[in-house]
């Protein structure tokens with residue numbers, strides 16, 4: 001019998017979602033278009049013609065969903081604000097109805113003893129700003145800082161956990177280099193510019209927060225640890241390139257004041273010489289780092305793969321994600337321990353971790369059984385605890401996701417929720433994984 005595991009006494013157990021994936025009604029009450037309302041309206045961009053027009057109808061069911069979180073005993077809820085609900089044109093006049101929606105949500109969370117954790121940007125850029133160059137326009141750092149200021153002024157104090165960006169790597173790689181995500185560009189020269197401006201915008205928002213904020217602000221990055229497929233020099237080099245491109249491209253500038261050298265190697269002439277002062281802006285001190293972990297990647301050299309010349313070697317037990325994400329809990333431990341080794345003892349929150357498996361239909365007992373997700377959750381939580389035992393200052397864990405939702409260009413078919421959503425009836429049904437998670441929260445991990 002393994003000894004029961006205990007997490008730190010004030011460990012923050014919660015769940016995570018994002019605006020466009022769950023809210024629906026993206027244009028309600030004066031909101032403006034975003035690059036995702038546009039992308040979803042473009043035939044062929046989202047599987048099965050799915051859109052965020054309704055999604056989980058959270059815009060109308062927010063009170064019910066907070067009650068659901070309360071029933072699971074959650075201590076925190078990580079959500080994002082849709083920039084174009086607050087500033088329909090991305091800059092300029094504030095849409096008070098947009099403020100009102102998030103104010104109701106925040107106050108309801110607080111009334112139910114749930115810590116609101118607010119993400120300023122989770123991919124849904126106002127379309128009006130995309131028309132002005134979006135993340136390719138250096139002015140976006142100021143636009144983002146002005147948007148952040150509005151929310152800081154309205155909500156700081158009720159919101160004590162702020163995140164500037166969610167997964168800048170996905171925004172860049174998906175939206176500007178390879179193109180499966182909004183705004184759907186495929187351009188070697190644009191990707192580094194968008195990525196750099198995301199980091200500048202992050203720094204500009206943190207700078208504003210230091211002027212007027214009184215609580216905590218950080219950045220959320222997705223980390224996918226890279227392991228060489230062999231000890232061949234070219235596989236080792238490929239692994240180094242993949243790590244630099246996906247993981248260190250954001251953490252090195254924020255914490256070390258420069259990009260990894262491999263990026264110039266990868267992008268060649270498409271990699272600009274960045275102004276030194278940009279790194280002073282990007283390197284604003286953070287109160288915590290948020291890490292999203294899903295899987296690892298085993299890398300080999302592949303000359304034909306553009307532009308990294310890296311291929312991922314498919315592994316055995318995988319989730320039902322499009323690219324077959326391997327279930328590899330050790331990667332979560334390794335990621336957290338490596339962050340501490342490379343960047344120091346900053347408080348860490350796992351801001352997303354979860355899995356997608358085909359959930360069998362409601363069993364005759366009316367319960368939604370999801371044994372694969374239950375198994376994956378248990379293994380990941382043990383891996384989390386292993387990191388704490390190795391000295392990582394881990395403060396909290398947000399399971400992705402509270403609800404089945406719109407998995408971006410993969411549509412509604414990829415279900416990550418611990419709560420099942422019937423998208424015809426909007427009925428929410430806690431899965432076995434939700435019941436397990438409720439026990440984990442109640443026992444602070446001792447039930448594992």
Ligand SMILES: N#[N+]C[C@@H]1[C@@H](O)[C@H](O)[C@@H](O)[C@@H]2O[C@H]12
Nearest residue numbers: 018166167292352400407416
């Ligand atoms: N894919 N996948 C699931 C999940 C996605 O739904 C989130 O919006 C992203 O922050 C991150 O990619 C992770």
